[in-house]
Amino acid sequence: MTIHSTDPFAVPDEDKSPVRRLRGRLAAPVTLWTAPGPAGLTVSSTLVADGDPGRVLGLIDEESDFWDAVSVAGRFAVTPLTPADRQLADRFAGLMPAPGGLFASGDWRETPYGPVPAHAGAWAGCTLSSQRPCGWALLVEAIIESVRLDTATEPLVHFRGRYAGLDR
Template sequence: MTIHSSHPFEPDETDRDPIRRFRGRLGGAVSLWTAGEGRERAGLTVTSMLVAAGDPARVVVLLHPDADLLERVEETSAAVVSLLTWRHRELADVFAGRFPAPGGPFRVGEWEQTQWGPRLVSAPSWLGVRADARSRRDVGWSVLLEAVVEHVELGEGAPDAGDAGDTESSAPLFHRRGRYLRL
């Protein structure tokens, strides 16, 4: 057996997409988007999103066109957007398809059904959103979707980055250049 110093499935430096590499240097908070109910649930970790204040507030997201989540959001018109914390690293990898999840990804964590979809109980801050089907359009290799924010929960369990009360488990989860970070 050989132990490699690099990721065994990563393409050679010359074969990597420069735009994807640039985007990876931006970094961002890791969110978990979930939709559906029962056996028809789907979820995906997402960093490519923007929250726009307004009346109503909106969320703009980029999703892979083949993602089960996109199909489920288009069917139900609703989703839950949970902000993940440092303790959710493994769960983020499960929903990104990087870690196996025998029985499915919703076997990881505790879930509560809401009118927008399944909510991760341990995620203290989350949104309930309603997708605007008219906003759907192809953007590069992704699908851009807008959703209207219908519900906001700002949990007390996770202080903002930089607060004196930050703990290892409640620090916001960030992703940059293929790695999770705490600020």
């Protein structure tokens, strides 16, 4: 058996579209979106817009259990993940086994917007505002109703197909 330092199933760069390759050169925050049900999904295509009201936008797989739950509940939580959350991110992205279900391990705080990791230093409670097809996904827009900021933490970042922290 050989252990690879890279993903042996990854599409080679020369076979990817130029747009996908450009997207891969942009660092993106890794967030966990959760909804009552419960359901959740790792999302790195996330944007927070300040305003009155503040909004969150994200690209969501319309075939995901998360989208099914949000469509019914009309609300969800967004949690920025940290470098210590790499396995959590992989589990909710479907890249790692989740025996007993996505929420079976770890400690969770129940909120009206969906479960939130108990250790989360920050999270936002959101209500669904709109959605529309956008490329390979749905562009989901929501109003931020509640923000919880406990401790400032380093973000988990997705860059060129890998997780990273900030190198300060």
